[in-house]
Amino acid sequence: MGLNVHPSQAPVVPSLHGEEVPSRENQRYSNVLLVDDSKFLADILTMFFQLDGYTARAAYGGRHAIELIEDEVPDIAFLDIDMPDIDGLQLAKHIRESKRACGTTLVALSGWDEEPNKQKAREAGFDHFISKPVEAPAIREFMKKLEEEA
Numbered sequence: 001m002g003l004n005v006h007p008s009q010a011p012v013v014p015s016l017h018g019e020e021v022p023s024r025e026n027q028r029y030s031n032v033l034l035v036d037d038s039k040f041l042a043d044i045l046t047m048f049f050q051l052d053g054y055t056a057r058a059a060y061g062g063r064h065a066i067e068l069i070e071d072e073v074p075d076i077a078f079l080d081i082d083m084p085d086i087d088g089l090q091l092a093k094h095i096r097e098s099k100r101a102c103g104t105t106l107v108a109l110s111g112w113d114e115e116p117n118k119q120k121a122r123e124a125g126f127d128h129f130i131s132k133p134v135e136a137p138a139i140r141e142f143m144k145k146l147e148e149e150a
Contacts, residue, residue, distance in 0.1 A: 028150035029105065029143060032056040033074035035065040035091065036109065037083040041134075045078065048136050052143075062086025066094065073101045076146070078130070081110040081121065089124040096125035105146070109134060 032049045034056065036042040042058040049056035057074070059065035062085050065077070077095070081088035088108060095101045105128070108121040113131035121129050130142065 027147055029075045029146055030055055031072070031075045033059065033065065033068060033077040035059045035062070035077060035083070035088070036080040037061050037085075038080070041080075045134065045139070048139065052140065062088070062091040062094075065091055069095065069098070069101050069104075074104055076105040076107065078107045078109050079126075081108055081112070081117070089120060092121070092124040092126050107142075 032046075032054045034042045034045045034049070035058075036045075037060055039058075039060050042060055046056045046058040057068055057072075059068050061083055065079070066086075069077075079088040079091055083091075086094070088110070092106050092108070095104055095106060106126045107128040107130055108118075108126040109130055109132055110117060110121070111132040113129070118129050128142075130138070
């Protein structure tokens with residue numbers, strides 16, 4: 001199951017510092033999808049985004065991601081490259097070919113950050129590339145920069 005929550009069922013979550021979490025619904029990137037075959041990593045990142053006020057869902061593989069995207073198109077999707085069923089490159093191509101989801105911003109997550117791998121990610125349709133291991137402060141800064149550019 002993980003931490004997949006439909007926006008209408010999402011609980012109000014206070015921040016760790018006691019203040020209210022700001023609403024992100026009027027921002028360009030309010031709806032986030034995390035796709036990783038590591039359930040632990042996908043759930044941790046999803047929880048991080050939810051605590052920061054985003055609507056976030058986790059998928060544990062490419063097929064699961066396609067099902068979630070058919071249900072609700074995310075504004076931004078973080079896709080692990082190395083997954084067993086449908087890898088992140090194939091998933092990115094599928095999303096880019098989709099009439100509904102082709103405008104989703106795609107971020108590759110990979111431990112293989114050499115230039116040939118980054119080039120393959122660009123060719124598959126990724127907009128950005130983040131090297132693993134992923135840390136919360138770096139993701140927060142990345143999202144802040146994206147919102148400023150939007």
